[in-house]
Amino acid sequence: MTYCVGLFLRDGLVMLGDTRTNAGVDNVSTFSKLYTTGTEGERALCLLSAGNLGVTQAVWNRLEEGVTLDDTPHTLLSVPSMFRAAQLVGAAIRAVYAADGPALKAQGLSFSASFLVGGQIKGGPPHLFLVYSAGNFIQATPDTPFLQIGEHKYGKPVITRVLTHDTSLGDGVKLGLVSMDDTMRTNLSVGLPLDLLVYRTDTLTLPPVRRIGAEDSYFAGLREGWSSRMRQTFRDLPLPEWL
Template identity: 60%
Template sequence: MTYCVGLFLQEGLVMLADTRTNAGVDHISTFSKMFTVTAPGERMLCLLSAGNLAITQSAWNRLQDGVFLDQRKQTLLNVTNMFEAARLVGEAIRDVYRADAAMLSAQNIGFDVSVMVGGQIAGGPMRLYLVYAAGNFIEATPDNPFLQIGEHKYGKPVLDRGVRHDTSIDQGIKLVLVSMDSTIRSNLTCGLPLDLLVYREGTHDIALQRRIVEEDPYLRTVRVGWEESLRAAWLGIPSPDWEYVQQQKTTSEKESAA
């Protein structure tokens, strides 16, 4: 399993992926699930993948070699807009399905894959899509400014409460790291190191791409700060005034006095 998250903000994109890949407790490996396609000043695309590693790698290789779309062989370097980029990724996944799905099914292996596609191509708007195993896709919007793939449930609450379309990139970086750290804390199938990418709208180039390891001082600051803030928050909430609680409090006070 894996966890990847992408934020669609007014200022740009923030995309983060873990690198843990496992096929049982004896087969845990590190593989990057982030792929980039760039032509500085003209286009910047970032892909995050989740699911069966063989499927995602096969789809990525097809995208590099070229995939037939609208009767033309195309790559992510020559599609004309982000919508076409999402369609091309979907078609690459369908190509893998046509080639491998029957044999995977014969081995009782499901066709499990999802890919997040974010970026901008000159002449068009910045976009963030989530492409499913069937090759269809949805798009992030100002009303729903984040997408997740993989083991998303542990990291979703902080995003639901914190992310808005007008959230700054700096705040977005903190939010995705808290979301990822919450996931890693609760699910051993996700783990460090992490791959982070930041894109600023209109630049058509990567603003920041960083591998974050366990010893990263900023990750430690986020982790400790979030835990301490959470503890302070719930300790600071007034206790309920229900009768049972008051009885327990009175009993405790009497025992302390004795």
């Protein structure tokens, strides 16, 4: 399993995913689920994936080779808008399903793939989409400025309590990492290292992906600080008067 989260903020995007994959308790591996592509000054796109690793990697390979959209072959470097980019990812998922879905079904395996698609193409604002296994998608908005895929339920409460569209990128990074920490503490199928990308609005430049492992001092301090403050806050809450 995995956990990936994207934050849609006024100042940009925060894209964060873990790298743990497992096919049983004795077959755990590390694979990046974050993909980037772009053209300096023209577009910057980031994808996060969850689901069957063979399926999600096949989708990414098809996107690199080209997928037909409206009778025209496209890659993420040629689509004219982020909306079209989300459509292209959906078309790639359906193409992989058409090729591999029957064989997976015959083996008793489910076709599972979902993607967070975030970025900006020159001439338009940044966008963040969640593309489902069927190829349809939804879009993050200022009212709901985050999207999640994978094992999302454990990391959602802190985001819904704190996040707004006006949250700064720095606070967004903190919030994403706290959400990830809550998930890792609860579900062993989600684990280090993490891949983090922070995109600033209108830069149209792909920043480097930061790999966060157990040795990362900031993340280690954040985990301990969050836990200790949560414990202290709980102790500071008043006891019920009727007890």
